[in-house]
């Protein structure tokens with residue numbers, strides 16, 4: 025049996041920038057494609073229900089994440105990918121390419137399934153054709169301004185996914201290349217119109233998925249298509265009568281299932297609950313009589329947690345980000361892998377040459393989207409994509425599409441000095457280096473010494489000659505070094521945007537983890553800002569990014585930075601897609617400019633959940649008294665954290681200083697700080713440093729550390745910061 029490449033997509037949804045195909049014809053075809061294969065049907069009997077839920081065999085419907093792909097072909101070794109990508113407790117991004125491999129398929133052999141998608145993607149691959157004009161365009165490093173331009177403003181050299189209309193006529197215009205089996209986008213979850221029409225029905229959920237379910241394999245539940253195209257079922261009344269809300273009846277605690285409740289029952293109720301929760305009028309949404317909508321919402325959280333295997337805390341946290349139907353789409357999208365994408369290294373090759381070389385090796389790929397001139401999406405490859413001669417020669421980086429975004433936003437210019445504060449394993453560092461065309465300098469820092477090894481290896485492999493690897497806790501910047509033209513802080517985070525890569529996030533995060541991470545991120549963002557030179561002739565920008573979708577780690581951090589550093593402002597990221605950041609959340613109102621930040625979601629953009637904010641650093645003005653007080657308060661509400669040798673949070677010393685009892689602790693902490701940083705020993709009874717003094721210290725740190733390294737310190741890939 026032929027094996028499919030690991031990067032085989034469960035849903036061939038195109039990445040943003042490719043042309044979506046929304047035709048009804050295509051939609052119908054796609055429904056056909058999703059009919060379960062014999063293998064998938066067999067697999068149903070193997071599915072294990074979560075604890076407390078009785079799985080039924082036979083006609084039992086598989087959970088969505090098992091229906092969309094063939095378990096034996098795709099799931100078998102996700103663990104090595106997970107391990108390679110996420111070595112620490114924090115989310116450490118997706119670029120650990122050393123160990124990432126796309127599995128081989130046997131050339132010419134088809135995977136076990138006979139579904140249409142397979143045939144399309146394993147079909148013969150055409151040769152690339154290029155126009156003469158492309159040569160200049162593809163030199164991203166030489167024309168990197170284009171990177172941030174809106175669609176159509178740069179000359180794009182490779183083809184986009186064929187639309188339904190031109191499917192049989194894969195034409196190439198001057199710059200394009202032509203590959204069979206282009207993206208099939210019917211499953212785009214933001215495909216609004218007809219899918220959303222169903223929202224008001226008690227069975228409404230996330231569109232196509234729901235339609236595919238009805239009539240998929242349960243004869244007695246088959247829907248019939250009415251004249252108006254709506255699916256009609258005879259289930260509604262029956263189910264409305266029989267549904268209960270056990271989690272609510274149980275006081276919202278635990279997962280109580282009635283005897284014989286199956287995973288299928290949970291799924292049905294979950295989808296029905298989405299309809300109830302989305303219902304504009306409670307009466308027409310027909311919930312369980314006597315129960316409020318919030319009761320239904322509680323049950324929905326529990327059912328999602330059960331069905332997808334999360335702890336209810338995290339489900340609750342993530343559900344706050346979306347309306348119920350979109351939340352379900354988000355959780356479903358976490359069950360399938362994101363596209364495997366690579367970035368052509370313009371220091372070594374051009375994208376078209378790389379694409380041609382990989383196509384010659386039998387790979388099936390296409391451009392990532394109009395928004396990038398260096399990205400390629402790899403659908404299949406008969407050779408491991410992480411071990412081709414081109415890979416080993418540094419012609420490309422295996423890099424998630426989302427990971428391009430912060431660098432595009434940073435838009436480094438040749439000759440600049442750039443700091444990448446948390447950079448291992450170097451996906452973004454090497455991209456920055458390429459955009460600088462090996463000029464200027466990139467300080468690539470990471471607090472985790474072990475990870476700097478893969479960083480260094482990638483820097484060498486990719487031919488980056490303008491990179492200095494260093495190993496500090498980034499909170500030591502700008503004391504280590506400052507005055508950078510641009511700073512990237514791709515912060516350590518919870519990884520709630522990359523659950524499809526690391527399912528452990530579903531169960532291993534607590535509220536405390538989010539608090540601690542947010543605090544570390546707040547500390548780091550101030551250091552990033554203070555390391556940037558407001559007088560830079562070409563730059564003066566800081567980009568903050570995470571692969572998390574929680575507001576605590578994103579908008580709250582950005583808003584904190586704006587309050588704490590009044591001389592910085594948010595600016596447009598230059599990214600042409602993504603949704604605006606939250607302006608308010610759970611009763612907290614952020615600075616209005618926070619809407620300039622961008623969020624990216626797996627269910628909307630078919631890429632990892634991601635967040636990007638871009639700051640312009642201006643000259644410091646003397647802060648008003650009110651700003652000082654606010655800044656002090658913002659600082660004091662934070663705990664003190666330490667990192668261990670591997671860069672993990674190991675200790676919190678104090679959390680809140682908000683009453684008289686804590687004042688002594690504040691003074692003590694300030695005394696220690698002065699002793700540690702300035703060698704000044706204060707009488708325990710003396711007054712703590714005033715706010716203005718503290719401000720002065722901050723400024724000192726920034727200006728004194730401009731450009732020059734402290735005496736006696738050497739930046740290497742192995743030095744730890746010298747502890748006082």
Ligand SMILES: C[S@@+](CC[C@H](N)C(=O)[O-])C[C@H]1O[C@@H](n2cnc3c(N)ncnc32)[C@H](O)[C@@H]1O
Nearest residue numbers: 116117446447449450451452471472498514516
């Ligand atoms: C999201 S990953 C960075 C991925 C990287 N930017 C890339 O594109 O390949 C976060 C990194 O932050 C590092 N880290 C965690 N705490 C840090 C700290 N206090 N200072 C510097 N780096 C830190 C982790 O070791 C990890 O490598």
